[in-house]
Amino acid sequence: MKILIAPDSFKGSMTALETALAMAEGVQEANHGSMTVLLPAADGGEGTMSALVAATGGKTIEAVVEDPLGRKITARYGVLGDEQTCVVELAEASGLTLLDEAERNPLRASTYGTGELIAHALDAGCREFIVGLGGSATNDAGIGMMQALGMKFLDADGVELGPGTVALNGLSKIDPSGFDKRIMESRFLIAGDVENPLVGPEGASAVFGPQKGATPEMVQTFDAILTNFADLVERLTGTALHNKKGAGAAGGAGGAFQAFFLGETKRGIDVVLEAINFEEQLLNADLVLTGEGKSDSQTLSGKTPFGIAELANRHSKKVILISGMVEESDREQLLPYFTEVHAITDDGISPEESMSNAFSCVKMKTRKVMESYLNSSHLQ
DSSP states (O other): OEEEEOOOOBTTTBOHHHHHHHHHHHHHHHOTTOEEEEOOOOOSSTTHHHHHHHHHTOEEEEEEEEOTTSOEEEEEEEEOTTSSEEEEEHHHHHBGGGSOGGGOOTTTOOOHHHHHHHHHHHHTTOOEEEEEOTTBOOOSTTHHHHHHTTOEEEOTTSOBOOSSGGGGGGOOEEEOTTSOGGGGGOEEEEEESOOOOSSSTTSHHHHHTGGGTOOHHHHHHHHHHHHHHHHHHHHHHSOOOTTOTTTTGGGGHHHHHHHHSSEEEEEHHHHHHHHTTHHHHHTTOSEEEEOOSEESGGGGGTOHHHHHHHHHHHTTOOEEEEESEEOGGGHHHHGGGOSEEEEGGGGTOOHHHHHHTHHHHHHHHHHHHHHHHHTSGGGO
């Protein structure tokens, strides 16, 4: 019996790889004869780099770059097992988790460090990129990233603007003459997990700004700044980012990639599943296990378990969801997509305990689920 084990991370508890290992131990305890194939996955957000590196036998490379507030940190990017494709996760250098809650300030936060990571990878010879956009602390439309790569953003007097969204209030001209020429020699596959436009009531500032510390007044300011940026980009490139799907991802960085980088944007989970050859492994699998820290209606908006269920269902493969928690009010929405839906907390284990003892809880739950599955009519 071949079982694909393809969970996302259990946020705050375990990486996707650790979760997959826990599930694999549970499977083996239930049935020693099973062959398990571990394909830890992600949907373009935090954990995408680690999942891809683990699944392809790649490696990570460290670089000293700036965090969202300009402090020096050591961040990483991944090189996949093909030794050609580089994975840059925006959250590594420009992520919200790098800041304490009191430090969250999208007026100052910049994507400069992400640009430094890309430059480091270019120096190392990388020309094929996968970029995960989730988890940013920024609302600067990726301008900091482009500044790190040599693009200049000038005020009406021709003075170069500094980092952070607040500096962009005086943006009058974009000067691409110094933009790293190697960008045009490269291809960028953008793993996005949202489809929001750059500006407006569904745009980057209105929808995601408050999560990053923006007040209602800031949101209005940001939207005006990003509208001005989009106007300038349209005049320069002919690309109108204002209402472009996905341009609002990562505080508008999605728009920067669409306007100034060669490549395409895809749903994050699809990018990951393609990179780890999931479908090829699926063809002769008997069962798929997936999961995440918490499953609810948002899971169906393109999160890892949903993308895996879609592909499994397309090939008529059974897929079981084992998550830390399942929102009871949303369970009925999840059931049509999965053969079974389970949560660790279904067994009376508290969310706190399931997080503090995650590996053991996932292993035990997987063993219990597999024992029941193997004894059920599923195999008859």
